[in-house]
Amino acid sequence: MPLPPPSSRTVAVLTQAQALMQRGQAAAAMKLCEQAVEGENGDPLLLLEMINLYLHLGRHDDAYQAGLKVLEIDPEEPSAHFNMGLAGMRTNRYEAALGHFQTVLKHDPQNVRALTNLGGVYFGLGFIKESLAQYREALRLDESVPGIWQNYISILNYDEEAPLSFVMDQHRVVGEKLQAMAGPRPAAYANDPSPNRRLRIGYLSGDFIMHPASHYVEPVLRLHDKNVIDLYAYSLITWSDPVTESFRSCVPNWRDVGMLGDDQLFDLIQADKIDILIDLSGHTARNRILTVARKPAPVMVNWIGYLNTLGIPGIDYSLLDPHLLSPAADAGFVDRPWALPETAYCYTPLVTYRRPAPSPVFRKGHITFGCFNNPAKLSQAAFAAWAEILHSLPDSHLIFKYKTFDSPMVQNRVLRAMAAHGIGPDRLSFQGYSPLGPFLDGFADIDIALDTFPYTGVTTTMHTLWVGTPMVTLTGDTPMQRFGRSALLSIGRPDWIAASPKDYVAIALRLAEEVKADPGLRQKVQRRMHSSSMMRHEIFVRNLETAYRAMWQAWCTRQGAA
Structure with a gap:
């Protein structure tokens, strides 16, 4: 009624x-x-x-x-x-959410907001084609909503059939649309163009909570040299958790801006006279892309949240590292890639130390593989490679673990895909959501992590190596396809990086033999991770500050030339 x-x-x-x-x-x-x-x-x-x-x-x-x-x-x-x-x-009620948005659309088939969120549900369940179809329909009805364009190009990165040239071109096209929607950029800035003065650095994020991005933000906010930097943070979330409060304690100039409009946020950043603004959200959730596109600070940087070009002419740089970008993808970047030494992502676990668990092969008698990545990253090419690995080791098993792997829709998709390659359900198992601590403990159940491709794991890769689990990855072109490559190079295991699906299978099989031959392998992996550039926090932050100084000096030089 x-x-x-x-x-x-x-x-x-x-x-x-x-x-x-x-x-x-x-x-x-x-x-x-x-x-x-x-x-x-x-x-x-x-x-x-x-x-x-x-x-x-x-x-x-x-x-x-x-x-x-x-x-x-x-x-x-x-x-x-x-x-x-x-x-x-x-x-994590994705299947229920699917029904709720479908009910809205039953009564109002042209409800753009419902279509957009239905696309988000399909993405959360790993159905990329269906997700993109919702966004394309929403754009057909209304091209004026920035978030729809952002979701479209963000999820396009997960489409294994989309050619690199098309993905990069679409980022450029959408970036220009967003720039036009944002309005005019400042004709000039009041910032003092002195190259060596104290800098005002601002971080803008919708993820200052327990979130994957926080594993990389925490060391930076904690270790920035307050003698040479005035540190600002602009938090777009409207709630907080213990991670938020920890970050707040590190930042002298904390701004809760979730209730501000785009123009109000722009005015606040300008009033704070920020020299370099680092956008940590990009095209992901809770962003303020229209504020960012207007360029409220003289130097604008894309980092952490979005591992591709933002496509927006007003963004100066994307922070990457020497391993994250192929020449083919580099050519498609609108924001200039700026390579930090060794790594662009310095990790902290945000939980208590985990001692490497013994490889389960020694108690189970067979190799157990694991994929703990987002189901949105599961591809038909990966299913084929994983099936070949399981066929080559007839007693092996594969565990899928992520917050949506307890969804029947997600499980059935995996079961159908693997059955098409002759792998029955008895070789596979699924585990759903766990808080971060138990999630990390779950690596004790697997001997080898199988990275997804073409979109590789990011924070999951860091977790994997931090607890000492060996892994195999396949390199691609974009940073989203090369994160596993960068991480394994950082720990000195390039032999676990594949250049093709065939190579991926061969490495996984060799790695299975290495696991069985070396009971101390997990301890070695963890030691390599702990001593790698990805966890040398002080050095990383100093390198980051050096990059900021160079960016600022380049801007100052341009002002002098003008």
Whole structure:
């Protein structure tokens, strides 16, 4: 049945709650609504408002539960379904989220926001073709929404059939569209163009929480030399966790900007007179690409969040390393690649130390492979290689672990793909979500990690090596296809890097023999990781600061030439 009209009490509470939200007092608005719901015995309109507030505060499970209460009254209520779809994605209820967005589209087939989020659900479940189809349909209906373009090109990186030239060209095309949407850039900057003065460095991110990007941000925020740098952070999230608070303690000038509009954020960065702004989100979630594209600082840098060109003319540099970019991909970059020495990603685990577990082959009697990567990175080419490996070792097993591998849709996709190559379900197993600590402990169940390709693992690769698990990777062209290569070169194991799927299979089989012959291999891998450039935090941050200084001096030189 349709929702009843609001009572006068509900109207008054909603008005007051919205006023509190406008003043940035989301927690107070939430408390007001919770108290009113108790008094009104679960008024559905208050519950709808609470769903929005819960999402804003990062209380995603509470948002989903509030939505269920609304659907008890009106099972088709579109606002509840839409927000439950959002909450579902954030609480690993991807198949449920699929149904919620499909319900919205059943009533409104041209709902662009629902189409866009449905694309996000398909991506979360690893269905890349279906995901891209939703974004293309959304763009057919409305080309004016920046986030749709961003999602489209971001997910295009996962399409194993998309040629490199097409992927890079699409980034350039979309970057130009976003630049046009953003509005004019400053004609000049008030920043003092002295090449050796103290610099104001700003980091802009929607991920200052427990998030993969935080493994690389933490050493930088903690170790920046405050004697030569004035450090600023612009946090786009509207909630916090212990990681957020840890970061906040490291940054003298912390700005919570999640409630600011694009123009307001631009004005704040300009008012802070930031010299170099590092965008850590790129085209990923919770970004502010329109602010970034307007170039609020003289020097703009893309780093960590997006391992490809942003395609936007106003971005000066992408921070990479000597191993992350092929000449073919380099030619397609709009932002100039800037190679840091040795590595572009310095890792910290954000959990307590894990001693390498013994290789399970010594207790199981057979090799166990593992893929702990996002199902969106699973490709038909990888399935074929993995099947050949399993056929070559008839008693071997393959474990898939990630937050969505407990989804029947994801499992069935893998089972069908492997069955097409003659591998039965008895050779495969699936594990779903685990918090980071137990996730890392899960590597004790596998002997060898099989990296995905063409899109390789990134933070998962770091985790893999940190706990001492040997792995095989296949190199490609873009940074997204070469992260495993960079990591294995950093630990001194280039022999685990494949140049072709055939080579990948051969390396995996040789590695199986190495695991069986060397019970101490995992300890060696971990020692190599701990002593590698990827974990020499102090050296990395000094190199990063040297790069920033060189970027700044280049800008100052251009001002002098003008």
